[in-house]
Amino acid sequence: MKSEKIIQIRGKGIVVSGNDIDTDRIIPARYLKEITFANMGNYAFYDERFEENGNMKKHSFNEDKFKGASILVANKNFGCGSSREHAPQSLMRSGIKAIIAESFADIFAGNCRMIGLPTATIKLESIQKLMNFIENNPSEILVVDLQKKELAYNNSKLNFEMSNSLRDSLMEGTWDSTSVLLEAKDDIKKVVSRLPYLNNFT
Amino acid sequence: MPENLFNKVWDLHSVRILPNGQTQLFIGLHLVHEVTSPQAFQMLRERNLKVSFPQRTFATVDHIVPTKSQARPFSDVLAEKMMKELEKNVNEFGIKLFDTSTYKQGIVHVIGPELGLTQPGMTIACGDSHTSTHGAFGSIALGIGTSQVRDVLATQCIAVDKPKVRNINIKGKLSKGVYAKDVILKIIKELGVNGGIGYAYEYSGEAMQNMGMEERMTVCNMSIEGGAKCGYVNPDNKTFDYITNRIFAPKKENFEDAVRFWKSIASDPNAEYDDYFEINASTLAPMVTWGINPGQAMSIEETIPRILDMKEDEIDTYSLALRHMRFKEGDPIKGKKIDVAFIGSCTNSRMSDLREAAKIVEGKKVSPHVNAFVVPGSQQVKKAAEEEGLNKIFSDAGFEWRNAGCSICLGMNEDKLTGDEICASSSNRNFIGRQGSAKGRTLLMSPAMVAAAAINGKVVDARDYV
Numbered sequence: 001m002k003s004e005k006i007i008q009i010r011g012k013g014i015v016v017s018g019n020d021i022d023t024d025r026i027i028p029a030r031y032l033k034e035i036t037f038a039n040m041g042n043y044a045f046y047d048e049r050f051e052e053n054g055n056m057k058k059h060s061f062n063e064d065k066f067k068g069a070s071i072l073v074a075n076k077n078f079g080c081g082s083s084r085e086h087a088p089q090s091l092m093r094s095g096i097k098a099i100i101a102e103s104f105a106d107i108f109a110g111n112c113r114m115i116g117l118p119t120a121t122i123k124l125e126s127i128q129k130l131m132n133f134i135e136n137n138p139s140e141i142l143v144v145d146l147q148k149k150e151l152a153y154n155n156s157k158l159n160f161e162m163s164n165s166l167r168d169s170l171m172e173g174t175w176d177s178t179s180v181l182l183e184a185k186d187d188i189k190k191v192v193s194r195l196p197y198l199n200n201f202t
Numbered sequence: 203m204p205e206n207l208f209n210k211v212w213d214l215h216s217v218r219i220l221p222n223g224q225t226q227l228f229i230g231l232h233l234v235h236e237v238t239s240p241q242a243f244q245m246l247r248e249r250n251l252k253v254s255f256p257q258r259t260f261a262t263v264d265h266i267v268p269t270k271s272q273a274r275p276f277s278d279v280l281a282e283k284m285m286k287e288l289e290k291n292v293n294e295f296g297i298k299l300f301d302t303s304t305y306k307q308g309i310v311h312v313i314g315p316e317l318g319l320t321q322p323g324m325t326i327a328c329g330d331s332h333t334s335t336h337g338a339f340g341s342i343a344l345g346i347g348t349s350q351v352r353d354v355l356a357t358q359c360i361a362v363d364k365p366k367v368r369n370i371n372i373k374g375k376l377s378k379g380v381y382a383k384d385v386i387l388k389i390i391k392e393l394g395v396n397g398g399i400g401y402a403y404e405y406s407g408e409a410m411q412n413m414g415m416e417e418r419m420t421v422c423n424m425s426i427e428g429g430a431k432c433g434y435v436n437p438d439n440k441t442f443d444y445i446t447n448r449i450f451a452p453k454k455e456n457f458e459d460a461v462r463f464w465k466s467i468a469s470d471p472n473a474e475y476d477d478y479f480e481i482n483a484s485t486l487a488p489m490v491t492w493g494i495n496p497g498q499a500m501s502i503e504e505t506i507p508r509i510l511d512m513k514e515d516e517i518d519t520y521s522l523a524l525r526h527m528r529f530k531e532g533d534p535i536k537g538k539k540i541d542v543a544f545i546g547s548c549t550n551s552r553m554s555d556l557r558e559a560a561k562i563v564e565g566k567k568v569s570p571h572v573n574a575f576v577v578p579g580s581q582q583v584k585k586a587a588e589e590e591g592l593n594k595i596f597s598d599a600g601f602e603w604r605n606a607g608c609s610i611c612l613g614m615n616e617d618k619l620t621g622d623e624i625c626a627s628s629s630n631r632n633f634i635g636r637q638g639s640a641k642g643r644t645l646l647m648s649p650a651m652v653a654a655a656a657i658n659g660k661v662v663d664a665r666d667y668v
């Protein structure tokens with residue numbers, strides 16, 4: 001199964017600032033008690049957005065000016081903690097199509113890749129400028145260009161970092177890896193035959 | 203050329219380099235639990251795929267199981283639904299399930315080693331970040347997300363970038379009352395919660411060699427909290443002895459050959475690493491977290507850091523932490539009143555943890571304002587502890603003695619903090635909301651420290667009680 005080729009994302013930006021935003025904050029564990037991802041979009045940043053009595057708190061995901069935004073900008077070590085794919089699922093199902101941050105936690109970035117959600121990194125000074133711009137110009141369109149590894153906004157351009165392997169997977173539409181992995185059936189057999197613990201250690 | 207364990211095991215399991223540069227890595231052991239797997243099984247159905255190596259996947263139930271009564275149906279209808287879904291999936295796809303009726307159920311990272319499934323030289327994956335625990339045996343153990351669970355089910359492989367390897371040398375001997383938990387909290391404090399991004403951690407040195415297997419599991423368990431992709435310890439005679447005679451251990455007639463293989467994959471003397479770090483175990487004091495991530499930790503002797511001591515990019519998280527915890531800069535952590543004491547979780551719920559805690563608790567009473575409970579990591583741990591009479595020591599002191607599960611480590615079952623309660627917890631995460639209340643507060647520490655805090659009603663120095 002070939003997945004969608006992701007080459008360029010255009011959309012409004014949204015800011016979630018702060019280092020080390022963990023997956024429990026992105027989606028509290030109690031919302032993981034579902035057997036599909038279908039409803040996950042309802043729970044993104046739930047406890048950061050709502051008081052226990054349901055009243056709204058101040059959070060960018062609650063602000064009207066960020067309605068319809070699709071490019072999330074964050075700080076360092078975004079998505080640390082649990083391996084729950086529910087976290088990127090909840091963001092994607094809230095309309096997020098790309099995440100730009102100073103850095104990402106490994107498992108989170110891996111989960112984003114698996115669902116075709118690009119993650120790119122930019123250094124702190126540029127992230128801060130970008131965040132300020134989005135805060136002040138929430139309706140401006142940003143363009144994330146994977147080909148050029150470039151984020152364009154307000155007539156300026158920022159280079160971002162993205163590993164070649166991630167960029168290739170997204171641009172080639174091979175990020176849904178199951179079919180790619182299945183191609184290597186014979187090579188898998190070779191590994192199985194050489195692993196001592198699958199062959200009585202002989 | 204001398205090689206480290208990580209590279210040897212990686213190469214042995216490498217199927218091929220994918221066109222995008224990632225490695226297609228064969229997974230020798232796949233563990234599954236109820237929370238991160240249902241969507242993966244559903245994706246297999248939608249794609250008309252089978253499980254390619256059903257005999258290499260094992261399932262249990264841990265996150266959602268109640269720890270009071272485990273009678274079916276569970277009183278939480280959502281939990282019951284997830285349990286039924288897991289049962290349906292393992293039956294349909296031919297996977298072995300260790301549920302509560304087997305007396306082998308427990309936290310997935312406790313039962314893997316306990317059953318002898320976890321062995322040196324393997325690649326291990328599970329849809330759970332604390333899979334790093336299994337690295338204690340000298341395996342590459344990776345936490346994965348649900349779409350990767352699908353890949354492992356369908357192909358027994360994942361597509362993965364190869365990390366670099368950092369050797370962490372823990373020199374010297376630990377003092378009495380200082381434990382594996384203190385070692386890993388110190389490492390995370392020093393290297394930061396994102397210091398391990400892009401790295402596998404190899405733990406070595408005198409202190410690691412002296413640790414038993416369960417303590418090594420505690421250290422490896424929290425590798426992920428330091429941002430590392432995984433953590434491991436080179437296997438030695440303690441590793442081999444631990445595995446001997448376990449249900450899924452190599453058969454007697456193959457055991458010598460197994461040991462020969464296991465020894466062969468250990469890091470060679472003079473092996474090279476991409477990075478090196480060391481800490482001194484002999485000067486280490488018990489550690490406690492004061493903030494909202496495991497890196498915000500301090501020794502029991504210290505005071506909460508001041509804003510002036512923070513690096514500029516730490517200030518946001520620092521300020522949020524103090525607001526959430528309602529602590530002040532310069533406060534000692536010693537003497538902080540606690541409301542709940544929890545001994546359990548995949549980090550610290552094994553026999554050695556319970557024994558150390560029981561020593562402190564024996565003959566004493568839990569402080570009247572503290573709600574204290576012990577949740578053994580597995581049904582087998584529970585049984586062994588009861589045979590030793592540990593349950594009685596805990597119960598006599600006023601701890602509740604529960605059934606195996608993840609419990610209040612995370613808010614997915616009946617065990618939760620309420621309001622802004624402060625929990626002295628032997629678990630692994632002090633994230634905001636982690637223990638089931640958005641305002642709840644978590645202080646991570648060793649099981650011995652939790653036990654001492656429960657008795658005193660406040661954070662104390664475990665060294666004064668051992």
